[in-house]
Amino acid sequence: MIPSIREWLNLLVRWTHVFAAIMWVGQTYYFTWLDRQFNKLAKQGAANCTSLSIWMVHSGGFYTVDRQKSLKVGPEQVHWFRWEALMTWLSGMALLVLVYYSSSGLIDPDVADISQARGIAIGLAVIAAGWIVYDLALRSPLGRSEAVFAICSLLMIGLLAWGLMHVFSGRAAYIHLGAVFGTIMSANVWFRILPSQRKMIAAAAAGKTFDAALGAQAKLRSKHNTFMAVPVVFIMISNHFPVATYGNSCGWEVLVALVLLGWAAAKVIRES
Numbered sequence: 001m002i003p004s005i006r007e008w009l010n011l012l013v014r015w016t017h018v019f020a021a022i023m024w025v026g027q028t029y030y031f032t033w034l035d036r037q038f039n040k041l042a043k044q045g046a047a048n049c050t051s052l053s054i055w056m057v058h059s060g061g062f063y064t065v066d067r068q069k070s071l072k073v074g075p076e077q078v079h080w081f082r083w084e085a086l087m088t089w090l091s092g093m094a095l096l097v098l099v100y101y102s103s104s105g106l107i108d109p110d111v112a113d114i115s116q117a118r119g120i121a122i123g124l125a126v127i128a129a130g131w132i133v134y135d136l137a138l139r140s141p142l143g144r145s146e147a148v149f150a151i152c153s154l155l156m157i158g159l160l161a162w163g164l165m166h167v168f169s170g171r172a173a174y175i176h177l178g179a180v181f182g183t184i185m186s187a188n189v190w191f192r193i194l195p196s197q198r199k200m201i202a203a204a205a206a207g208k209t210f211d212a213a214l215g216a217q218a219k220l221r222s223k224h225n226t227f228m229a230v231p232v233v234f235i236m237i238s239n240h241f242p243v244a245t246y247g248n249s250c251g252w253e254v255l256v257a258l259v260l261l262g263w264a265a266a267k268v269i270r271e272s
Helices: 003-043 083-101 116-139 146-165 170-205 212-240 251-271
Strands: 052-058 061-067
Touching: 003 052, 003 061, 003 083, 003 212, 003 251, 083 116, 083 170, 116 146, 116 170, 146 170, 146 251, 170 212, 170 251, 212 251
Parallel strands: none
Antiparallel strands: 052 061
């Protein structure tokens, strides 16, 4: 590919990826904030009200948001938040192909003497396996305790980070862990959150009581997405600091530390 064309493609896809991610993560944290505010109102004794309201000011007007216990409009009037996640994932995968799979940035002969094709196969397998392992683990007894699940997740992340740093170039290893997180986040939206929401809306539209577990599971997946978003951002910008991150002699340990730091930052943001 002509270098100038590759650079323009890189710019266009990267811009799309960042812009879509801003919209996706922004609305995720916004609804997380709303949910926390409603929970505060409920604890203050407003739980017996038919409607809880949060007042906000933005731009040139005042806005109020209510949390309803039933669907008071037709299903066609309910707004869905889903395309941001899909566009973020698709553009991210396009960047992975453009920057690593179709160039020399994936393999470092000093790390592992493997072919480009084998490296690509390993990368795609790791991304797919990351979602499968996460999903199965969350639905297993491990998922019944948030603390246990978090500890087990950190151990698996550490093992994955160590393995990637022994297969790919340092930068590619970092990016693949970010791709695993991004894939889990997007798959959470499309394969777990949206199906639960469809069932909730169908039950509400039919005047039936929907299974509260559906909302709880969707909420848990969304919560996990907020905790993965910040580490992904750290990983995205780590290429600007190669000495401190993937080029460091303790590269995989730094990667795990960035994940922990991201989790801590996400907790602060969620509780603010």
